[in-house]
Amino acid sequence: MAERLEAAPAAGDEYTQDGTVDLHGNPVLRSKRGGWKACGFVVGTDQQPSSLLMPWFVFLSIVKDSIDAFETEPEHALIFFIFFFVELLTGAVYEVFERMAFYGISSNLVLYLTTKLHQGVVPSANNVTNWVGTIWMTPVIGAYVADAHLGRYRTFMAASVIYLCGMILLTLSVSLPSLRPPECGSGTSDPNCTHQATRTQLGVFFLGLYILAVGTGGTKPNISTIGADQFDDNHPAERRHKLSFFNWWMFSIFFGTLFANTVLVYIQDTVGWTIGYALPTLGLAVSIAIFTAGTPFYRHKPTSESPFAKMARVIVAAATKCAVAAPVDPRHLHELDDAHYAKKNSTPLPHTPNMAALSKAAVKTTNGGSAPASRWSLSTVTEVEETKRMLKMLPVLAITFVPSAMVAQINTLFVKQGTTLDRHVGPHFQIPPASLQAFVTISMLVSVVLYDRVFMPVARRATGNPRGISMLQRMGVGLVIHIAIMAIASVTERHRLAVAREHGILDSKGTTIPLTIFVLLPQFVLMGVADAFLEVAKIEFFYDQAPEGMKSLGTSYAMTSLGVGNFLSSALLSTVSRVTESHGRAGWVLNNLNASRLDKYFAFFAILNCANLLVFFVVSRLYVYNAEDARVGDAAGSEEQKKREVAMQPANVAAVEATLF
Numbered sequence: 001m002a003e004r005l006e007a008a009p010a011a012g013d014e015y016t017q018d019g020t021v022d023l024h025g026n027p028v029l030r031s032k033r034g035g036w037k038a039c040g041f042v043v044g045t046d047q048q049p050s051s052l053l054m055p056w057f058v059f060l061s062i063v064k065d066s067i068d069a070f071e072t073e074p075e076h077a078l079i080f081f082i083f084f085f086v087e088l089l090t091g092a093v094y095e096v097f098e099r100m101a102f103y104g105i106s107s108n109l110v111l112y113l114t115t116k117l118h119q120g121v122v123p124s125a126n127n128v129t130n131w132v133g134t135i136w137m138t139p140v141i142g143a144y145v146a147d148a149h150l151g152r153y154r155t156f157m158a159a160s161v162i163y164l165c166g167m168i169l170l171t172l173s174v175s176l177p178s179l180r181p182p183e184c185g186s187g188t189s190d191p192n193c194t195h196q197a198t199r200t201q202l203g204v205f206f207l208g209l210y211i212l213a214v215g216t217g218g219t220k221p222n223i224s225t226i227g228a229d230q231f232d233d234n235h236p237a238e239r240r241h242k243l244s245f246f247n248w249w250m251f252s253i254f255f256g257t258l259f260a261n262t263v264l265v266y267i268q269d270t271v272g273w274t275i276g277y278a279l280p281t282l283g284l285a286v287s288i289a290i291f292t293a294g295t296p297f298y299r300h301k302p303t304s305e306s307p308f309a310k311m312a313r314v315i316v317a318a319a320t321k322c323a324v325a326a327p328v329d330p331r332h333l334h335e336l337d338d339a340h341y342a343k344k345n346s347t348p349l350p351h352t353p354n355m356a357a358l359s360k361a362a363v364k365t366t367n368g369g370s371a372p373a374s375r376w377s378l379s380t381v382t383e384v385e386e387t388k389r390m391l392k393m394l395p396v397l398a399i400t401f402v403p404s405a406m407v408a409q410i411n412t413l414f415v416k417q418g419t420t421l422d423r424h425v426g427p428h429f430q431i432p433p434a435s436l437q438a439f440v441t442i443s444m445l446v447s448v449v450l451y452d453r454v455f456m457p458v459a460r461r462a463t464g465n466p467r468g469i470s471m472l473q474r475m476g477v478g479l480v481i482h483i484a485i486m487a488i489a490s491v492t493e494r495h496r497l498a499v500a501r502e503h504g505i506l507d508s509k510g511t512t513i514p515l516t517i518f519v520l521l522p523q524f525v526l527m528g529v530a531d532a533f534l535e536v537a538k539i540e541f542f543y544d545q546a547p548e549g550m551k552s553l554g555t556s557y558a559m560t561s562l563g564v565g566n567f568l569s570s571a572l573l574s575t576v577s578r579v580t581e582s583h584g585r586a587g588w589v590l591n592n593l594n595a596s597r598l599d600k601y602f603a604f605f606a607i608l609n610c611a612n613l614l615v616f617f618v619v620s621r622l623y624v625y626n627a628e629d630a631r632v633g634d635a636a637g638s639e640e641q642k643k644r645e646v647a648m649q650p651a652n653v654a655a656v657e658a659t660l661f
Contacts, residue, residue, distance in 0.1 A: 100259055105167075107265055118181055118193050129569045221552070334364050334379070406565075479613045
C-alpha cells in the first residue's frame, strides 16, 4: 500500500533510503513508485514459515491489513480492497498463473510421457527428474545474471518471454496431430502401442520443456525479490507492509499450486491435454502483460557484484600465496576501516582460525611498486570470512541430496502407482492420480502451522532456544520422517502387489487393481510433514548462515540441493533398473508396474536414507554455527528483530516453493 506522505516532509524524506532507483538509475520518490501501487501488478506473497502459510490465515491477515488501512490510510484502503477481490475472483496475477502453468505441466508430466508419447516407466521418470533438476539449477544462473549484469527487472522480462515461448511450444506439441503419435491401447488400431513417438515429435516436446526451464531460471529467483524491492526496509511503515506483501505471495503460490494439482490435472485427464495446456499458457500471457503494465511504478535495486566473483577472488588470492606465511597476529591481515562498512550499512567480520589456508588471501605482500594490489591477489578479512562461511556449509548441502532424490518420487513413481489403483470417489467421479500431490501441499501447510503454534512454544520452554530446536535438529527430524515414508511406501507397494496377485492380474498391464488409490495417502501426507521440517529448515539454515552479502548465494544452495537430488534420482533409477535386469532377471522397475518390484526399490531408498542420516549425525556434530546466531533471540520484539524477520522473507519464499514442488 502506498505510503502517506507527511504534510511537510523533510527534503530527503520523499526519496527511498534503500538505494532503489528507476530504470534509468535515478533516485525515486516514495510517493511515485513502489509500495502497493507497484505490487498490484506483481502480486504474490511469501511469508515466514508460520501460521501465515495457511490460506485461511493469509485471508484473515489480508482482511486485517485492509481494516487497518481504513484507520491509517483511508485514501488507499479502497484500492487495497478492490485489488484483494480482483485477486480472489480472477487470480490475474503473475505468481498464480505461473504456478498454474508450471505445476500444470510437472504434476502430470510422467503420465503424458507414458500414455501419449508411449515412453517406458524408467525413461519417462528419468526425463521428468532430469527436467525438474534443470528447473532448480537454472535459477542459480538467473540470479547471477540479474545481480551482476542485467538487473532483476530486465532479467525477469527476458526470461518471461522465453518461458511463454516454451509454454506455447508445449501447447502446440500436445495439440497438433503431427506432433504426437497416434492414440494406442484398447479400442484403438494400435492396442499394443507399437507406434513410438518420432524423433521430431520428441524433439519438439522436449525443446518446449527445456525452453520453459531456461525461462524459469530468470523468473523464479527474481519475481519475489522484485516485489520485495517495492518496500523500503529503512521506512518502518513500508517494512510492515513488506510482510503483508509476503502474505499475498504465499496466497498466490498456494492457490496456483492447488489449482494446478486439482483442476488442471483433472481437465488434462478427462477433457484433453490441449485445453489442459492452453489454459495456463493463456493465463501466463495475461499475467506477463499485467506485470509489464506496472513498469512505470516499479522501484529497482542497482546491480552489484556477484558473490561467486567474490569467492573466486578469495580462492585465487589464497592459492597464489599458498607458500606465504600468515602473520601470528590477525590484526596484520588486510582489512578496510569501519567507516567503509558503515557507508554500506554492513559490518566487518572478525578473523577466525579455521580454514587457515584461505586466510592467506588477506596476507599483505609487496607488489614491487606503489600501485595498489589487485583484488585478485589481496582480499579483506571480511571477504575471506564470508567465503569460509559459504564453504563450511557444503557438507550440510551434500547430505540433502539423498532426501531431495527421494522427493523426486512424488511426481514420478508415486503418480504411476496411482494409475494402477481404483480412483473412484463415488459412482461417477475419478480422482486424477496426480491430484494426490495436493495432499503434500495441504499437509505441509497444516504441519507448519502446528510446528509454529504448538511445537515451537513447548520446545522453546524446554530448550531455551528461541527456535525451539536448532535448524540442524529440525532437518534431522525431517530425515527420520523420510526414512519412515519410504518404509511405508515399500509396505504399501507390497500390499498392492499382493492384491494384484490375489486377483491374478500381475501380468495384466493396464488392469485396475481393486484397491482404493487412497492407500497411497500416508506417503503423500507424510511427505508434506517431512517438508515442514527438512525443506523449511534447510532453506532457513542456508539463508541464515550465509554472510550478509551472500544471502542470495545461500538460498541458491537450497535450489542446488533440489536440482542435484533430481539428477541423482535419475542416476539411481537407471542404475538399479540396469543392475536388476542383468543376467536375464526380472527388473525392479518395469513398464508393467504389476510385474515390477517397486517395494524393493522403495526399501532400497529407505536404507539409503538411513545411511545418509548417519552421515548427517557426524556433519551436524562437527558444524559450528556463526557466533551471532547464538544471539538470535536476544533482541526479540526489538526493532532489530523485526528487521531480521523481514530479511528472512526471501528465504521463506524459496522454502515454500521448494516444499510445494
